[in-house]
Amino acid sequence: MSATLVDMGSQDRRTDKDADFSAYMSARQPALYRTAYLLTGDHAGAEDLLQNAFAKLYLSWDRIRDRGALDGYVRRVMVNENNSLWRRAWKRREHSTDTMPETGTTDTYDDGMGGALWSFVQTLPPKQRAVVVLRYYEDLSEAEIAEELGISPGTVKSQASRALAALRARAPRSLNPHETGDAR
Amino acid sequence: MSNTPLEDQVHDALHRRVDSIQHAPLTVTDVRHRARRIQRRRTAVAGVAVAAVLAIAIPFGLSATGSGQRSDVPPATQPPSPTPTLQLGSTVMVDPRGAEVVEETPVPLLDVDAPSLITPDGTTDLPHVYDTITPYLDGYVGVALNDQPGVPPVAIEFLGADLRVDDGGSPTGGLIVSPDGRRIGWSEYDGTRWRVFVADPAGQVEWVETTFPPSAETETVIPVGFVSDEAVAVRAMYDLGDTKTFVAGGGQPVEVQGLLQADAASPSLGVVAGITEFRPQGTCFGVVDAIARDGDPVWTTCDHRLGPFSAGGAYVVGISAEADGNGSPTITVLDAATGKEVVTFEAVLPRRTVGGFWTQMAWVGDEALVVRMFSGDDYFMMRLGLDGSVQRIGIPSAGVSGLQVAVPS
Structure with missing residues (x-):
């Protein structure tokens, strides 16, 4: 590789950029991996989803001036990617019915209820x-989720409501709001 | 726990599921490889900033074939240049042993046995043998030759800046580079059909993809040259029926009439050259208009098999119609507009020695040809100037296979 043709200024900028990006990745990868895992449900899918999101972040690094928005950018990419058609098709193969999948683990803190959920x-x-995931794991508000995903707060509210209704419908009677006092 | 609200239970369940996970399986290198693949496949235009992010270094070969880098290629609208100083129809004897020796190559070369890529800027070791290779994004794209079982014998491969193969592997009919270096074109078989891609080696312009009807892999689609800035002429080989010529410029291929086999094309002229007729007394060749596609030859010749057009479209190579596995004893440069002979290069061979010129060669603008010549067991890379100059490129090779042009015209 000829050094004479290398734009040294560009290389310096790239070195800085790589250092910044590497530092961000090092600091945030475990946490974002956990989110990816919750979105996909398996380690291979999580790794693929996160790698794709990091790659897109890497490509966009110069254009994201607010470093505080990086996590949100990565989460948005992961969610959008996970929602995309081909991944949904893949998911359908993985979860072809509404039957509760085998958990393989027992939650020792609540007699298996966490695993069931x-x-x-x-x-x-x-x-x-x-x-x-964004609401109950990342603890984002509906407004924050709406902003992060680029959808309306009403859509967030309705998606969350449907999700909780579905969980109640599929969950054991102990999670019935009339029995647990959860009427929200 | 069972009496907590559902939302709290979901919150707890999610945290319990993942809070103990401390995985960090990805490295920055993994991410950069993925980023490069994303950039390559993006259908939208990749911005300059993106290209800058990925630019680890400007590949040295870009100066020869990269985007907008070639200074020796005149725009298509300019008149042909230079005008040969030789008298029209002259013959120049090519004696590699007596020729002036130059230590630099005007076009990228492949050292087959190394294997390595040699350019005016240096030498790069390659992971394995390539038939053709040219800069693409921050790495290269090449036609790899494989002899392992279960692997396509001829496959398109994308290499990163670290020369690691990070994409590709599909069967290909070949890779071509436009004369100005601003586009590359290749074909790929996806398991069902052949596709032809035209791409910007700098990655800043959307790919153009042409999809052929479903066919067998053996019905290979071979790019033969550019006919415009964004379209290539291809030769489609069919198990049944004749070989056909198409223009692949996006969407569906468009058939070009008038040729029994396409061999070369020129974007400056918008023409395709190839075989026009098989006759009992010999084969004839000609040039047809790829834009009008009326099938009427612009001109024909039964004396020369037609080879590559010069970069500006002024000239086209005529190989001896008697050329065989031993090569062609002569190379004649023809006026691309009329087919008239301009200059002929004739190989000087020792008595009782077999030899000649390879048909795989590269133009240096409209000025010269770089061609491999062999004489007995010896191989030479020669620069043949249209001004009558003959030079031997004295770059040593790693083995007996010698050198060949990396990007045939």
């Missing part, structure tokens, strides 16, 4: 599932 979350349509 996780299984039900995996049966939700991708958009509802994304709202559930």
Whole structure:
């Protein structure tokens, strides 16, 4: 490779950029991986989803001036990608029915109820599932979710409402709002 | 726990599921490879900033074939240049052993046995043998030759800046580069059908894709040259029926009449050259208009098999119609507009020695040809100027296979 043709200024800028990007990746990868895992439900899918999102962030690094918005950018890419048609098709193959999938694990903190709920979350349509993950794992408000996903707050509210209704319908009686006092 | 509100239970369930996960499986290198693949496949125009992000270094070969880098290629609207100083119809004897030796190559070369790519700017080792290779994005795209079972023997491959193969592997009918270096074109078989792609090696312009009807892999689609800035002429080989010529400029291919086999094309002239007729006394060749597509030859010759057009479209190579596996004893440069002979290069061979010129060659603008010549067991890379100059490119090769042009015209 000829050094004489290399634009040294561009290379310096790229080195800075790579250092910044690397630092961000190092700091945020575990947390974003967890979100990816919740969106996909498996490690291979999570890794693929996160790698794709990081790659798009890498391509857009210069254009994102607000470094505080980076996590939101990555989450938006992951959600949109996970919702895309081919991934949904792939998901349908993975979850072809509404039957509760095998959890393979028992939640030792609540007699398996957490594991059961996780299984039900995996049966939700991708958009509802994304709202559930952002709302109840990332603890974002409906307005923040709306802004992050580029949809209206009303859509967020309705997706969340449908998701909770579906979870109630599929969950054991112990999660029935009339029995648990959860009337929201 | 069972009496907490559902939303709290969902919150707890999600956190319990993942809070203990501390996976960080990705490296920046993984991400950069993925980014390069995304950029390559994007259907939207990739911005300059994106290209800058990915630009690890400007590949050295870009100066020869990269976007807008070639200074030796005149615009299509300019008149042909230079006018040969030789008398029309002259013959120039090519004796590699007595020729002036130059240490630099005007076009990229492949050292087959190394394998490596040699350009005016340096030498790069390649991961394996390529028939053709040219800069693409921050790496290269090439036609790889494989001899392992279960792998396409001829496949398109995309290499990153680190020369690692990170995409491709599909069967291909070949890779071509436009004379101005601003576009590349290749064919791929996707398991069902052949597709032809025209792409910007700098990655800043949307791909143009042409899709052929479903066919067998053996019915290969071979790009033979550009007929315009964005369209290539291809030769489609069919298991049954004649070979056909198409223009692949996006969407569906458009058939071009008048040729039994397409061999070359010129974007400056918008023409395709090839075989026009098989006759008992010999084969005839001609040039047809790829734009009008009326099938009427612009001109024909039964004396020369037609080879590549010069970059500006002024000239076209005529190989001896008697050329065989031993090569062509002569190369005649013809006026591309009329078919008239301009200059003939004749190989000087020792007595009782078999030899000649390879038909795979590259133009240096409209000024010269770089061609591999062999004489007995010896191979030479020669620069043949239309002004009558003959030079031997004295770059040593790693083995007996010698050198060949990396991007045939």
